[in-house]
Amino acid sequence: MSGSDPFCMRGQTAWITGASRGIGLACARGFTRHGARVVGFDLEPSDELAAVASETRFVDVADFTRVGVIAHELIRDGFAPDVLVNNAGITRDAVVWKMQEADFDAVIDVSLKGAFNFIRHSIPSMRERGRGSIVNMTSINGLRGKFGQSNYCAAKAGLVGLTKSVAREVGKFGIRVNAVAPGMVETDMTRLLPASVIEAAKNETLLGKLATPDDISNLVLFLASPVAGHITGQVISVDGGQYL
Numbered sequence: 376m377s378g379s380d381p382f383c384m385r386g387q388t389a390w391i392t393g394a395s396r397g398i399g400l401a402c403a404r405g406f407t408r409h410g411a412r413v414v415g416f417d418l419e420p421s422d423e424l425a426a427v428a429s430e431t432r433f434v435d436v437a438d439f440t441r442v443g444v445i446a447h448e449l450i451r452d453g454f455a456p457d458v459l460v461n462n463a464g465i466t467r468d469a470v471v472w473k474m475q476e477a478d479f480d481a482v483i484d485v486s487l488k489g490a491f492n493f494i495r496h497s498i499p500s501m502r503e504r505g506r507g508s509i510v511n512m513t514s515i516n517g518l519r520g521k522f523g524q525s526n527y528c529a530a531k532a533g534l535v536g537l538t539k540s541v542a543r544e545v546g547k548f549g550i551r552v553n554a555v556a557p558g559m560v561e562t563d564m565t566r567l568l569p570a571s572v573i574e575a576a577k578n579e580t581l582l583g584k585l586a587t588p589d590d591i592s593n594l595v596l597f598l599a600s601p602v603a604g605h606i607t608g609q610v611i612s613v614d615g616g617q618y619l
């Protein structure tokens with residue numbers, strides 16, 4: 376990208392979780408396109424991620440200790456994060472009266488605690504360098520609740536509180552923290568939903584269509600970039616008007 380690129384991320388390192396496919400992969404591609412070095416984290420590798428990332432690490436984001444070890448090694452080896460995108464998330468849907476304890480815990484551990492783990496192990500380095508931008512992937516359903524998704528909505532609502540609290544704590548160190556709240560997006564997470572559910576979500580939007588992963592990564596890129604240098608503690612929807 377040329378010097379006239381308003382979203383230029385040249386010289387910056389972006390850590391992105393859940394980067395092997397879907398929204399995380401779109402973020403990895405977007406950051407790379409705008410000049411950043413991408414470190415992609417996921418449970419599993421993908422050829423698509425390998426094609427764009429400078430580094431990849433395969434780790435369960437819910438594992439506090441392992442995330443700490445990997446973060447330490449990356450920072451030591453010159454890959455300290457300027458940007459952190461906490462994107463990894465899972466669903467384990469059931470109505471609350473049938474939900475298994477393991478399904479509640481798994482969703483909270485990955486989608487909420489996973490973000491805490493990466494924030495906890497990134498902030499010291501960002502504080503030292505006096506800069507950083509963190510983007511947490513929440514959801515329309517963390518804002519409004521959703522039938523059959525009490526675990527997921529609790530995790531995503533938790534991310535809103537995490538975003539605002541950490542933003543308050545780290546603003547004075549030049550670190551910004553924001554959250555993105557997508558409506559339904561065309562990815563593997565939603566592809567297997569019944570056609571009626573997908574149609575209902577489309578009908579809820581004002582634009583009559585679902586988001587693509589790029590629709591979401593464009594907002595993540597904007598929030599992470601210097602163009603958004605005075606935006607922090609915000610939750611911004613990208614949902615085609617689905618929540619209006």
Ligand SMILES: NC(=O)c1ccc[n+]([C@@H]2O[C@H](COP(=O)([O-])OP(=O)(O)OC[C@H]3O[C@@H](n4cnc5c(N)ncnc54)[C@H](O)[C@@H]3O)[C@@H](O)[C@H]2O)c1
Nearest residue numbers: 393396397398417418435436463464514559560562563564
């Ligand atoms: N797809 C949607 O409609 C939608 C809507 C709102 C929010 N979101 C959120 O966006 C994020 C990405 O969603 P997506 O649709 O791209 O999902 P996806 O299932 O297509 O991709 C998720 C990625 O995260 C990885 N991952 C899962 N658990 C992990 C773990 N424990 N450790 C490391 N990596 C792990 C997966 O391997 C996968 O590569 C999620 O947080 C999701 O909740 C998605």
